[in-house]
Amino acid sequence: MKTEETTPASRILLGWMAEALREKQGRDIMAFDVRSLSGVADYYLLVSALSTPHIKALHNAVRMAMKARGAACHRKSGTPDSGWIVVDYLDVVLHIFNRETRGYYNLEELWAAMPRVEV
Numbered sequence: 001m002k003t004e005e006t007t008p009a010s011r012i013l014l015g016w017m018a019e020a021l022r023e024k025q026g027r028d029i030m031a032f033d034v035r036s037l038s039g040v041a042d043y044y045l046l047v048s049a050l051s052t053p054h055i056k057a058l059h060n061a062v063r064m065a066m067k068a069r070g071a072a073c074h075r076k077s078g079t080p081d082s083g084w085i086v087v088d089y090l091d092v093v094l095h096i097f098n099r100e101t102r103g104y105y106n107l108e109e110l111w112a113a114m115p116r117v118e119v
Helices: 002-024 052-068 099-105
Strands: 025-031 043-049 077-078 086-087 091-096
Touching: 002 025, 002 043, 002 099, 025 086, 043 052, 043 099, 052 086, 052 099, 086 099, 091 099
Parallel strands: 043 091
Antiparallel strands: 025 043, 077 086, 086 091
């Protein structure tokens, strides 16, 4: 499990990512504190996009914002055409969905027992 020592840095990273998503009009941004559940991440961040190009724009906005702050992406999976991109910044895992894919997988229900975090 992650330790409390990582909380401040991961919370800051979460805030930077949410800010970049808001600037590009990301929809339904939600964050979950998964420290009690996950040994690999502190937070899961979800956002909806309006279209395939919007998924790409949201991903690029986060990528550029994190790069400017020296935060490196550990791994990325998915494509805008698939309707879902997962971006792993170790302490924060970002899920960028189109609305249909987000509704189908319904991660909010999966993580409903986890505390929500205001971002």
